Amino acid sequence: MESEAICEVALSERLMQLRETIADLAVKYHRQPDEIRLLAVSKKHSVNNIRTAYHHGQTAFGENYVDEAEAKIKILQDLKIDWHYIGPIQSNKTRRIAEQFMWVHSIDRVKVAQRLNDQRPGHLPPLNVCIQVNIDLESTKSGALPEHALALVEAILLMPKLRLRGLMAVPRPRTVLNEQREPFARLRQLFERLKSVEPKLDTLSMGMSADIEAAIAEGTTMLRVGTALFGPRV
Numbered sequence: 001m002e003s004e005a006i007c008e009v010a011l012s013e014r015l016m017q018l019r020e021t022i023a024d025l026a027v028k029y030h031r032q033p034d035e036i037r038l039l040a041v042s043k044k045h046s047v048n049n050i051r052t053a054y055h056h057g058q059t060a061f062g063e064n065y066v067d068e069a070e071a072k073i074k075i076l077q078d079l080k081i082d083w084h085y086i087g088p089i090q091s092n093k094t095r096r097i098a099e100q101f102m103w104v105h106s107i108d109r110v111k112v113a114q115r116l117n118d119q120r121p122g123h124l125p126p127l128n129v130c131i132q133v134n135i136d137l138e139s140t141k142s143g144a145l146p147e148h149a150l151a152l153v154e155a156i157l158l159m160p161k162l163r164l165r166g167l168m169a170v171p172r173p174r175t176v177l178n179e180q181r182e183p184f185a186r187l188r189q190l191f192e193r194l195k196s197v198e199p200k201l202d203t204l205s206m207g208m209s210a211d212i213e214a215a216i217a218e219g220t221t222m223l224r225v226g227t228a229l230f231g232p233r234v
């Protein structure tokens, strides 16, 4: 009992610290603090931790695995959580994603977008979606190539049960701030070009525990933070 209570304090402290860090960096880079949202990435972390963060004001949570997420969503259905799917999407899992999430960050092909659109239940609002971009052109990474993003935007704009919000990327790891900023700057430039086609785009989902500052410097509107909030995944 006691050790659990101590953990709870640590988590709420880390959440407050993280909010402070984001607010300070927003000032440093002349950003509006309220245009930077925090998505708590809870994959491989317990429902108790999610509950604790929720009770300290965190309402958006990100998950990568459909089976794991589905179990948590069921247990936590008494809470008003906004669930975001941020993992790779297999075609045979799209129905469960379309039925249970409010956001999907990882659309990388028309086929998956079409299935999510067709399978989004009629009684739910449109699914908020971001296109995942393979910003470092890595052969092993999921995500659409930057040159395919415009075609994907145009296709998704024709799908009534999807609401296209913006772009997401997971760059290859870099350690130095200036190097971390470079792929985020390219993602933001692509985002600006796509905004001239669709001005309603409002979301740049970029930045994780190790590159929060670089992402804020380059215009992120949604940080996806796991480790810095919940600790290491086991």
Ligand SMILES: *Cc1c(COP(=O)(O)O)cnc(C)c1O
Residues within 6 Å of the ligand: 041, 043, 064, 086, 087, 170, 208, 209, 210, 224, 225, 226, 227, 228
């Ligand atoms: C796991 C994951 C995160 C969070 O990563 P941390 O380094 O733990 O902050 C963010 N985005 C995606 C797509 C992830 O898979």
